[in-house]
Amino acid sequence: MRDVRMRGFSERVDVEEVEAFLDRHTRALSAEPVDLLACVGRVLAEDVRAEVDVPGFPRSAMDGYAVRGEDTFGASNYDPISLAIAGQALPGRPFRGRVESGGAVRIMTGAAVPEGADAVVMAEVCNERDGRVEVTAPVGPRQNVGVVGEDVSAGEWVLRSGRRLRPQDAGLLASIGVDRPRCVRRPRVQLVVTGDELLPAGSRPDSGHIVDSNSVVLQALVARDGGERRPFEILPDRVDRLRDALVSAAAVADVILVSGGSSVGQEDCAPQLVRELGSLDFHGISMRPSSPAGVGRIPRGEPRASEVHPSWVFLLPGNPVSCLCAYEFFAGPVVRSLGGRSRTWPHPRVRLPLARKISSAIGRTDYVRVAIEHGRVVPIATSGASILSSTVRAAGCVIVPRELEGMPEGSEVEVRLYDDVAEF
Amino acid sequence: MRDVRMRGFSERVDVEEVEAFLDRHTRALSAEPVDLLACVGRVLAEDVRAEVDVPGFPRSAMDGYAVRGEDTFGASNYDPISLAIAGQALPGRPFRGRVESGGAVRIMTGAAVPEGADAVVMAEVCNERDGRVEVTAPVGPRQNVGVVGEDVSAGEWVLRSGRRLRPQDAGLLASIGVDRPRCVRRPRVQLVVTGDELLPAGSRPDSGHIVDSNSVVLQALVARDGGERRPFEILPDRVDRLRDALVSAAAVADVILVSGGSSVGQEDCAPQLVRELGSLDFHGISMRPSSPAGVGRIPRGEPRASEVHPSWVFLLPGNPVSCLCAYEFFAGPVVRSLGGRSRTWPHPRVRLPLARKISSAIGRTDYVRVAIEHGRVVPIATSGASILSSTVRAAGCVIVPRELEGMPEGSEVEVRLYDDVAEF
Numbered sequence: 001m002r003d004v005r006m007r008g009f010s011e012r013v014d015v016e017e018v019e020a021f022l023d024r025h026t027r028a029l030s031a032e033p034v035d036l037l038a039c040v041g042r043v044l045a046e047d048v049r050a051e052v053d054v055p056g057f058p059r060s061a062m063d064g065y066a067v068r069g070e071d072t073f074g075a076s077n078y079d080p081i082s083l084a085i086a087g088q089a090l091p092g093r094p095f096r097g098r099v100e101s102g103g104a105v106r107i108m109t110g111a112a113v114p115e116g117a118d119a120v121v122m123a124e125v126c127n128e129r130d131g132r133v134e135v136t137a138p139v140g141p142r143q144n145v146g147v148v149g150e151d152v153s154a155g156e157w158v159l160r161s162g163r164r165l166r167p168q169d170a171g172l173l174a175s176i177g178v179d180r181p182r183c184v185r186r187p188r189v190q191l192v193v194t195g196d197e198l199l200p201a202g203s204r205p206d207s208g209h210i211v212d213s214n215s216v217v218l219q220a221l222v223a224r225d226g227g228e229r230r231p232f233e234i235l236p237d238r239v240d241r242l243r244d245a246l247v248s249a250a251a252v253a254d255v256i257l258v259s260g261g262s263s264v265g266q267e268d269c270a271p272q273l274v275r276e277l278g279s280l281d282f283h284g285i286s287m288r289p290s291s292p293a294g295v296g297r298i299p300r301g302e303p304r305a306s307e308v309h310p311s312w313v314f315l316l317p318g319n320p321v322s323c324l325c326a327y328e329f330f331a332g333p334v335v336r337s338l339g340g341r342s343r344t345w346p347h348p349r350v351r352l353p354l355a356r357k358i359s360s361a362i363g364r365t366d367y368v369r370v371a372i373e374h375g376r377v378v379p380i381a382t383s384g385a386s387i388l389s390s391t392v393r394a395a396g397c398v399i400v401p402r403e404l405e406g407m408p409e410g411s412e413v414e415v416r417l418y419d420d421v422a423e424f
Numbered sequence: 425m426r427d428v429r430m431r432g433f434s435e436r437v438d439v440e441e442v443e444a445f446l447d448r449h450t451r452a453l454s455a456e457p458v459d460l461l462a463c464v465g466r467v468l469a470e471d472v473r474a475e476v477d478v479p480g481f482p483r484s485a486m487d488g489y490a491v492r493g494e495d496t497f498g499a500s501n502y503d504p505i506s507l508a509i510a511g512q513a514l515p516g517r518p519f520r521g522r523v524e525s526g527g528a529v530r531i532m533t534g535a536a537v538p539e540g541a542d543a544v545v546m547a548e549v550c551n552e553r554d555g556r557v558e559v560t561a562p563v564g565p566r567q568n569v570g571v572v573g574e575d576v577s578a579g580e581w582v583l584r585s586g587r588r589l590r591p592q593d594a595g596l597l598a599s600i601g602v603d604r605p606r607c608v609r610r611p612r613v614q615l616v617v618t619g620d621e622l623l624p625a626g627s628r629p630d631s632g633h634i635v636d637s638n639s640v641v642l643q644a645l646v647a648r649d650g651g652e653r654r655p656f657e658i659l660p661d662r663v664d665r666l667r668d669a670l671v672s673a674a675a676v677a678d679v680i681l682v683s684g685g686s687s688v689g690q691e692d693c694a695p696q697l698v699r700e701l702g703s704l705d706f707h708g709i710s711m712r713p714s715s716p717a718g719v720g721r722i723p724r725g726e727p728r729a730s731e732v733h734p735s736w737v738f739l740l741p742g743n744p745v746s747c748l749c750a751y752e753f754f755a756g757p758v759v760r761s762l763g764g765r766s767r768t769w770p771h772p773r774v775r776l777p778l779a780r781k782i783s784s785a786i787g788r789t790d791y792v793r794v795a796i797e798h799g800r801v802v803p804i805a806t807s808g809a810s811i812l813s814s815t816v817r818a819a820g821c822v823i824v825p826r827e828l829e830g831m832p833e834g835s836e837v838e839v840r841l842y843d844d845v846a847e848f
Contacts, residue, residue: 036625040644054813056629061810090661092620094632110621110742112632151811158813166842167644168815171637171744175812177628196516197534201460204601205480208518208536213595220464220591237514318534320595346844348772386485387575388599389478389582391592418590420770420844 012286014402015365018295018330021281025297026312026333028340029187029254033180040170041226042183043340048159050176053149058113060089062144065104065126065133066117069141080127080134089114104133113145120144152176164341184340189227190253191215192245194235194270195260195318213388214259214316214323221327224346225335227255239269246273250298250311254338257331260318274298274313283315286402287365289385292317293326319385325367347396347416352377358407360400369394370415377413394418436710438826439789442719442754445705449721450736450757452764453611453678457604464594465650466607467764472583474600477573482537484513486568489528489550489557490541493565504551504558513538528557537569544568576600588765608764613651614677615639616669618659618694619684619742637812638683638740638747645751648770649759651679663693670697674722674735678762681755684742698722698737707739710826711789713809716741717750743809749791771820771840776801782831784824793818794839801837818842 031045060066067083075081088106089095095105099116106128107113107120118141125137152158158176159169165183173181198212205211212234219229230253235241249256258270271294274280278298285293294315314331316323333343355376360366369380372395379398380390396417400407407413455469484490491507499505512530513519519529523540530552531537531544542565549561576582582600583593589607597605622636629635636658643653654677659665673680682694695718698704702722709717718739738755740747757767779800784790793804796819803822804814820841824831831837 036640037643040647052629054629055634055810057631059810061808090620092622092633092661110619110634146808146810150808151813158816164843166816167641167648168744168748168812168842170644171641171748172812172816174625174635174640175629175637175744177635179626195534196514198516201598202603205476205478205599207481209516210479210534211598211601213599216460216598217591217595219461220594223464224591237516320592320599324592324595384485384570384574386479386483386570388592388596389575392582392590392596418592419588 012284012291013282014363015285015287015329016402018282018285019333022295022330022334023337023343026337026343029185029338031182032185034183035180036170036174036178039165039173039181039183040167042165042186044159044161044163044165044169045182045184045340047157047161048173048176048178048181050152050154050156050158052152052177053154054152054175055146055148055150057094058148059146059150060107060109060111060113060120060144061146062120062122063109064107064120064122064124064144065135066095066099066107066113066120067104067135067139068099068101068117069119069139069143071101072119072121072135072138075135075138077136080136082132082134085128085131085133104135106133118142118145162340184338186226186228187254187335187338188230188252189222189255189257189335190230190249191218191232192235192242192249192256192258193232193260194237194242194258196237198234198260200234212259213320214318217320217324218257218259218316218327221324221332222257222335225332226339226341227335239273242269243273243277246270246277246298246313250277250300253311254309255331255335256298256311256313257327258313258315259323270294270315271296274315278310278313286363287325287329287367288360289319289322289367290317290326290329293322293330295330317385320388321369321391322385324388324391329367345416347418348420350415350417351412352415353412354379354407354409357409358398358400358413360404360406362405363402365402366400368398368400369396370398371395372415377415391418436708436715437706438787439709439711439753440826442706442709443757446719446754446758447761447767450761450767453609453762455606456609458607459604460594460598460602463589463597463605463607464591466589466610468583468585468587468589468593469606469608469764471581471585472597472600472602472605474576474578474580474582476576476600477578478576478599479570479572479574481518482572483570483574484531484533484535484537484544484568485570486544486546487533488531488544488546488548488568489559490519490523490531490537490544491528491559491563492523492525492541493543493563493567495525496543496545496559496562499559499562501560504560506556506558509552509555509557528559530557542566542569586764610650610652611678611759611762612654612676613646613679613681613759614654614673615642615656616659616666616673616680616682617656617684618661618666618682620661622658622684624658636683637744638742641744641748642681642683642740642751645748645756646681646759649756650763650765651759663697666693667697667701670694670701670722670737674701674724677735678733679755679759680722680735680737681751682737682739683747694718694739695720698739702734702737710787711749711753711791712784713743713746713791714741714750714753717746717754719754741809744812745793745815746809748812748815753791769840771842772844774839774841775836776839778803778831778833778835778837781833782822782824782837784828784830786829787826789826790824792822792824793820794822795819796839801839815842
């Protein structure tokens with residue numbers, strides 16, 4: 001039997017202090033070229049200037065006839081003007097000749113308007129017969145013609161660094177001939193899960209063992225935040241194994257999430273190891289749940305010039321709600337920020353009145369799971385950090401800041417919703 | 425040179441009529457088992473009942489000593505009660521014996537509380553020495569002990585069919601021993617892109633050719649809506665190739681998106697082919713842009729009992745904004761709905777006043793790109809359906825319903841935002 005040393009947390013820091021520290025020490029990772037189809041949702045790492053005009057040729061905006069506009073002046077139903085058809089222009093198959101005065105070229109939407117022509121008269125006001133077209137309405141020069149550079153002009157800055165790319169942004173990049181835009185690299189995130197009591201997800205729990213649910217939740221959150229998940233295995237509660245795992249992780253990962261082993265009990269050697277291998281910047285935070293959470297940094301094994309930052313290590317409590325909460329407060333913002341995204345919580349928010357008061361304590365930040373019933377916010381009775389089902393029943397959470405000792409019934413509070421789409 | 429037939433749309437239907445038709449004829453696809461790590465964001469296709477208790481054993485919520493609560497009654501700093509330590513209980517490594525009166529077992533958070541004990545006295549009020557522990561504060565029965573089924577009870581319904589799974593839902597499923605929850609199958613989406621003028625994305629445009637940007641935008645939207653994208657190639661404007669592509673697509677895909685070739689010009693054989701191969705339910709819609717859009721259905725090649733629905737075919741205009749708009753109005757809701765999700769547009773919404781009036785026409789639905797400047801909604805000047813850059817400059821869109829002829833300056837309008845996070 002090993003010797004037991006039980007220590008309390010000597011002092012706890014405020015959530016804001018940890019947040020400010022993370023903010024100060026995190027910046028976006030280096031850039032890498034990304035396939036057009038994979039770039040949506042990624043963050044652009046460079047300003048992009050168009051090197052070409054879009055369209056690169058005068059383009060018909062209608063099905064009809066390419067003409068010299070002045071040839072159609074005065075045309076009407078009663079007095080149609082007849083033009084000789086010299087050929088046709090199809091998208092990708094231009095008419096190679098020139099439209100002379102008195103002539104016309106049949107043209108489809110998207111096709112290049114031939115030389116000589118300056119307008120397209122729409123098919124609806126034309127009658128074609130025997131190689132000639134009768135035009136029954138006039139069309140002015142440039143009418144129904146998309147001019148060169150109408151969408152994008154060569155030399156124009158189309159997208160700026162820091163932009164989180166939308167579907168249409170990727171489309172625009174394609175249209176100006178960009179192949180692989182440079183985006184901020186996705187942070188690599190390594191889970192380190194310890195616990196002799198844990199069975200891998202997918203197992204059936206038995207007496208004395210529970211299934212590791214934290215890794216499932218964490219991996220989904222990492223994916224949400226744009227991190228790149230790495231394979232992991234559950235480690236036994238052994239210092240040597242944990243040390244090896246942390247050293248290996250630091251060599252490859254930008255962020256290490258340690259689940260379990262972050263309290264102050266005898267099995268909890270992770271904080272000590274982080275202190276030995278790098279720095280344990282915080283351990284013990286004035287919050288509920290997640291007060292045993294910790295934050296540290298371990299230098300990279302072989303730093304490259306562009307990646308000199310150490311690996312962030314987040315010590316996440318083993319209790320599932322504490323684990324979720326500590327991820328959201330500390331690890332999530334860092335994962336997003338390393339990937340170039342906003343560190344703000346990604347949850348949609350609603351403001352609604354409280355159906356029952358929330359009690360807290362001055363000096364402590366609380367993460368309160370709430371339901372929404374009849375347009376009112378109902379704190380979920382259980383406060384147990386081990387009750388994952390409470391986060392399943394909840395619609396979202398309310399953060400009680402440390403300067404408040406609670407929130408009175410009827411006051412309007414901000415709910416961070418767990419679901420993307422708010423339908424209240 | 426082929427013969428030219430130019431027809432106008434004989435009549436156009438209202439957007440709402442198309443939406444109602446799609447609504448009436450679409451339901452969620454069949455279920456399939458999905459890995460826990462892949463199920464987040466998917467839609468559960470069955471009610472899930474827990475077959476086990478979580479925790480399945482009485483669990484210590486503290487680091488401390490498992491005791492019989494009544495043994496500690498009256499303990500204080502001045503009058504500590506001394507108990508004999510019989511062993512220790514660690515997570516996953518339970519104490520196999522029984523705690524008798526006068527005895528205690530050293531215990532860690534998460535470990536099984538041994539038989540005989542009914543409470544855990546926290547380490548902070550204990551002093552251990554020479555195989556005995558002095559307890560300086562009493563602890564009541566059940567205190568600091570998580571009871572069996574505290575999180576989830578065996579027999580409890582934990583998640584209902586139709587739920588879009590959150591990270592914590594997947595965690596809860598793991599904790600009750602579910603391996604592969606049954607979720608609604610993701611719709612398979614086949615792009616069919618035609619156009620002699622098109623170069624594949626990643627190419628550089630040249631005179632007379634443009635780069636296919638629609639497929640890039642569409643694939644990103646399909647991914648957003650949970651569809652499974654299938655490989656595709658750009659087809660030349662040839663009827664036989666398009667027919668073959670539609671027939672092959674209908675055999676495998678739940679949704680076919682045809683980009684290009686959906687107007688009424690000579691190159692546009694897609695509507696006719698859909699009519700021949702199945703039904704062309706709508707073609708020509710009272711909206712701007714996207715009026716040439718069409719909707720049809722092609723029977724599956726080899727229908728299986730569980731997948732008897734035909735393939736939906738959406739004819740999306742070639743102009744990039746029309747293509748985007750037609751996808752959002754018609755294809756997107758079907759993709760989401762087949763996958764079990766809400767058909768509602770997924771855009772976050774804000775209500776803000778209009779800086780300038782929007783003109784429209786009664787009887788026509790308009791999709792207006794807008795910027796947001798100083799808290800006011802500014803319609804983007806260009807209305808060109810070919811100007812993809814307008815959707816890059818825009819913050820979102822405003823839908824002008826067909827019963828309005830416009831929206832006056834100063835009126836409050838709903839903006840559907842292109843970005844997930846609203847920061848105005």
